[in-house]
Amino acid sequence: MPSKLSASGLSTFRVKKGPMPIPLAERFWQKVARTSSGCWNWRGKRLPRGYGQTSWSSCEQPRDKRCVYAHRAAWVLTFGAIPDGLCVCHHCDNPSCCNPDHLFLGTHKDNIADMDRKGRRVTVPNPKGNVTYSKLGTTEVYEIRKLYAMIPKVGAYKKRGEVRKIFEQFAISEAQLHNIVTNKCWSANA
Numbered sequence: 001m002p003s004k005l006s007a008s009g010l011s012t013f014r015v016k017k018g019p020m021p022i023p024l025a026e027r028f029w030q031k032v033a034r035t036s037s038g039c040w041n042w043r044g045k046r047l048p049r050g051y052g053q054t055s056w057s058s059c060e061q062p063r064d065k066r067c068v069y070a071h072r073a074a075w076v077l078t079f080g081a082i083p084d085g086l087c088v089c090h091h092c093d094n095p096s097c098c099n100p101d102h103l104f105l106g107t108h109k110d111n112i113a114d115m116d117r118k119g120r121r122v123t124v125p126n127p128k129g130n131v132t133y134s135k136l137g138t139t140e141v142y143e144i145r146k147l148y149a150m151i152p153k154v155g156a157y158k159k160r161g162e163v164r165k166i167f168e169q170f171a172i173s174e175a176q177l178h179n180i181v182t183n184k185c186w187s188a189n190a
């Protein structure tokens with residue numbers, strides 16, 4: 001699936017300079033449960049929409065930890081760096097799956113088309129016209145509002161970096177986030 005966390009998250013990391021250190025790969029695959037269905041489910045931290053989350057930490061730069069989607073990490077460990085601007089998508093439509101055989105690279109457009117085919121996007125009526133969203137459930141909407149409410153303000157505005165973390169985490173646009181927290185959307189459902 002998509003993600004704002006995407007391009008910047010992994011492809012700028014030092015994978016381009018050589019293979020990943022083995023211990024990191026071992027640590028990663030230990031957190032994957034191979035199931036009889038063929039999916040390799042991420043057993044570590046999961047984001048509300050089911051995507052696994054992990055972090056790289058480099059031996060050379062111990063402080064350089066970056067949170068990334070587990071399936072994107074699986075791709076990098078198996079095939080190498082993800083070209084800038086491409087998404088790692090799931091053939092199996094299982095967000096936590098890290099089986100490289102179930103993953104494919106696509107543009108954001110491909111990914112949206114794939115989501116449409118699988119019915120994972122919803123169109124919500126809005127006074128200014130219908131708006132299409134990535135499918136978020138009530139739980140996610142509550143979670144987004146809760147996280148947003150906890151962000152401290154700097155002057156009149158919420159802390160920029162903290163706001164970004166939320167819309168990246170949920171793979172939604174900043175405008176979507178704004179609509180959700182101002183109750184323009186979801187008010188009937190959430």
Ligand SMILES: [Zn+2]
Pocket residue numbers: 038039040092093094097098099102
């Ligand atoms: Zn799978």
